[in-house]
Amino acid sequence: MKIKKAIFPVAGLGTRFLPATKAMPKEMLPVVDKPLIQYAVEEALSAGIEQIIFVTGRGKSALEDHFDHSFRLEQTLISKEKNDLLRQVQEIIPESGTIVYTRQNQPLGLGHAIWCARDIIGDEPFAVLLADDLIMSGKSVLGQMISKFERLRASVVAIEEVSKSETDKYGIIDGIDSGDNMVEIKGMIEKPKPENAPSNLAIIGRYILTPRIFELLEKQQKGAGGEIQLTDAMASLLDDQPIYGYKFSGKRFDCGSKAGFLKANIAFALENEEIKKELIPYLREISKENGV
Template structure:
């Protein structure tokens, strides 16, 4: 069965970015000139996803408005002859009817957020994208993963290699030797201390899951942080079905972290020729002056 649906858990409060996120969803913070969430949605659509499912919470109306049609804005741009901007605005949600919203009533973790989408997903495999993980790649990462899913027909997740001292920030897997960037998962643990981590292979925010995951999430077992953890449900699923980790081709930026967010802005801006020309001299001066100040 082809992957047609993607779940976007976007109910978080974004407290790391206060006060900017006091009245604006963290997913709407811009990287260059597009909200973080739009990059993830574009990745999903480019991978052939037909239905975008947002699991939201209170205070997310700006996100919903962003992916809706704004006839007043479009008519104004049309009347003023700003055709390039009009095309940009129209491209944000090419098929607005394909966007579906449901609520996570309580902040009970990533696993609970995904479980909230169970009735919309139904009995078919689906993707999960976490917008905080912004990935720069020639081929959309979800497209890479769907190609592997077509071969393996099993749940999988994107993985990266991290420093051993960083394992307490991630879900960490223990895996068998893989093939072509794909490894078979033997076990996984949520945010282990460095001395207890089974490896330095960390899970990041791209998943393809079989519908069987909802049975395990539905048990509502609490894990780290007293939340319903996706990692725990996948560990349980592993007793029934194989799960794979995929080392994708691309560069990931952690936009849930202030430094990672700034690095993403620089990296994506440098992709634009018109900005690159202006930025490189300015960045060189900043780096030079920062080095002089620290000397």
């Protein structure tokens, strides 16, 4: 069955970025000249996703407006003959019906956010993308994962090695290498302390899941942090179905942290030839001033 739908959990408050996120959704923070959420949506669409499902909360109207027409802005750009900017603004907007919105009315975690989209997904496999994990790659990571799913017909999650000291920030897997950058997962733990972690292979924000996951999330069992954890439901799913981890090709930036967000801005800015010319001399200058 083709992966046609993707869930974007965007109901979080973005407290790590306060006060910037007091009146603006975290997902709208810009990396160079595009908001985080746009990178994720573009990745999904380039992978062949046909329906974008935003699981939102209060205060997310700016996100919704971003993917809609702004007739006043477009008319202004037309009148000033700024055709390149007009094209960029209009390219953001998918076809009508491509985006669906639903609300997560309780802050109960990632698993609960995904469960909120159950009726929209129906009885078919689907993708989940977390905008905080911004990935620079040639072929979209989701596109890479869909290729693996089409061969395996089983749930696939993106994984990467993290520092042993940081296992308490991620869902960590225990598995067996099955070749072709794939790991057959035998177990997983949500945010284990380093001494309890079965490995340093962490699940990051790209998933392809089968609809069976909704039955497990329906139990509404709370795990780490008092939230309904997707990792816990996936661990239960292993009793019935295989799950594979995929060591993707690309560079991930953790834009849920301030340092990761700034690194992403620098890395993506250096991909722009015009900005690069001014940025590299500045980076050299401040590196010298700071004794680096």
